[in-house]
Amino acid sequence: MSRTLVVTNDFPPRQGGIQTFVAALLERRPPDSLVVLASRSPGWEAHDAGLPYRVVRHPTGMLLPTPATARAAAGLVAEHGCDTAFFGAAAPLGLLAPGLRAAGVRHLVGATHGHETGWVALPGARQLLQRIAGGLDVLTYISDYTRSRLEPALGGRTRLAQLSPGVDVDRFGPAADGxxxxxxxxxxxxxxxxxxxxxxxxxxxxxxxxxxxxxxxxxxxxxxxxxxxxxxxxxxxxxxxxxxxxxxxxxxxxxxxxxxxxxxxxxxxxxxxxxxxxxxxxxxxxxxxxxxxxxxxxxxxxxxxxxxxxxxxxxxxxxxxxxxxxxxxxxxxxxxxxxxxxxxxxxxxxxxxxxxxxxxxxxxxxxxxxxxxx
Known part of the structure; x- marks a missing residue:
């Protein structure tokens, strides 16, 4: 079975839109196909105990593309035979992509969420995104608007594909009682x-x-x-x-x-x-x-x-x-x-x-x- 390493700083029980997005995507994947490398947040032990897939928490409250994180990610690739990798937020963790490719990952995908459209207007942040995109096979965008802002700045360095957040139509529905x-x-x-x-x-x-x-x-x-x-x-x-x-x-x-x-x-x-x-x-x-x-x-x-x-x-x-x-x-x-x-x-x-x-x-x-x- 193909196995995916998910590298993300944004992961429950920490709350936020990106955290919800990443967790919802993983919930619908075969559990045996996933390994997650994430940062720690209050309550992580109890949260992870209830998940059907493996989560490795790096001993930090903020996961950054440091040499220690790179070693941890490469170690998980080797241990679990991961052939794909997904970055829950491409910037800045997508900087780890070249190292993961060297470790054996064949296909790398990174997600953007909207705030990156502001980054591409700033020279330093734009260069960072260009560097990240160059190491990925696919960079996702959430709307046609965000693609229109990202595409010119990235200059064809990677393939762009839409991956929008979704709605839990069972929870959010006409049956909800106000x-x-x-x-x-x-x-x-x-x-x-x-x-x-x-x-x-x-x-x-x-x-x-x-x-x-x-x-x-x-x-x-x-x-x-x-x-x-x-x-x-x-x-x-x-x-x-x-x-x-x-x-x-x-x-x-x-x-x-x-x-x-x-x-x-x-x-x-x-x-x-x-x-x-x-x-x-x-x-x-x-x-x-x-x-x-x-x-x-x-x-x-x-x-x-x-x-x-x-x-x-x-x-x-x-x-x-x-x-x-x-x-x-x-x-x-x-x-x-x-x-x-x-x-x-x-x-x-x-x-x-x-x-x-x-x-x-x-x-x-x-x-x-x-x-x-x-």
Whole structure:
């Protein structure tokens, strides 16, 4: 059996999008085909004991392409006869690729996740990515947008292939029940607009808040549920207070991943009007929250940042706001969906069907299997 060495600093129980992505891919591979080299994080012993494949934890909290890591990786290649290798995040661990090839690995794949589109605008980081790409057989990208940024900078040094994150369509689905969440936060019986995301400026919660009075003029019983924590929370709370919106805007703080489906389900419309910032360095790679919301049967309102429009079928599963910096434009998109519940429900159903067809982990895992083949 072909065996793959997975080298990753991003691995549970440490939380984050890349960690979830890597773990979900491996969950759908034959356990005997995997060996993982990862860093340590609190709770790793108990976590690894429940996995069906072998995980070797390097004695560090941050896995870097050091000589010690290179020796550990090459040792696992020799011990387990690994003929393929996968880097959960190509930079910087992809620098280990030439050494693994010398150790006997025939096929090397590295993943990118979106932030690399900002790196290629910086000379030093761009040269690092070029060097990494030159040692790989395949470098993956998550959206057409991220490919458009990476491809010119890499200059044909490796093959590019799409490997997007997926959605657990069993967890995120119309059967998720938001009743308890509505009760917990006193959301009442009126329409709820939900935004699930870190509270950072790029995600657009500030524009939602600024436009919320316009929504309330047409739907005075509506509530805005902001799910997540982050550095922008204090500023957002001040904006809510300054506009007198405390009764209709609710902050949940950080929510455990396992509870996210019920928080999506508490909403009638999902909105995250993300925008690009810092001259293109702060950009949305894809926007998995749109797909999770769609899987739960919600119509979505998205912004134009990066790959976000690729997570929406315009006019079918939701709306992409042309100017996500405009409170009026965002409010109009939200209000249009609240004004027409039948259309909103139809968009939610179309979104669910699209996610099942295109974005389920079953589909993504099949893509991953093909990429691991030399």
């Amino acid at each position: 009743t308890a969440v509505r009760r917990r936060y006193g959301l009442g019986e009126g329409p709820v607009v939900v935004c699930v995301s870190r509270l950072v400026r790029r995600k657009g919660q500030d524009v939602l808040v600024a436009g919320w009075p316009r929504v309330l003029r047409r739907h005075p019983g509506a509530r805005l549920l902001l799910v997540g924590g982050g550095p922008d929370e204090t500023r957002l709370r001040r904006a809510v207070t300054a506009r007198g919106l405390q009764a209709s805007v609710v902050f949940t703080g950080a929510v455990p991943t396992a509870q996210l489906p019920e928080h999506y389900a508490a909403g009638d419309v999902f909105a995250m009007p993300c925008r690009t910032r810092r001259g293109g360095l702060d950009v949305e790679g894809l926007g998995m929250v749109y797909l999770e919301a769609a899987a739960c049967g919600l119509p979505v309102v998205a912004g134009t940042s990066g790959g976000a429009p690729e997570a929406v079928r315009e006019g079918e599963t939701g709306t992409v706001v042309g100017d996500p910096r405009s409170p009026g434009a965002v409010a109009a998109a939200v209000t249009a969906l609240l004004d027409d519940p039948s259309r909103a429900l139809a968009m939610g159903a179309a979104g669910r069907a699209w996610v099942e067809r295109r974005w389920s982990w079953t589909t993504i895992a099949a893509d991953f299997t093909r990429l691991l083949e030399p």
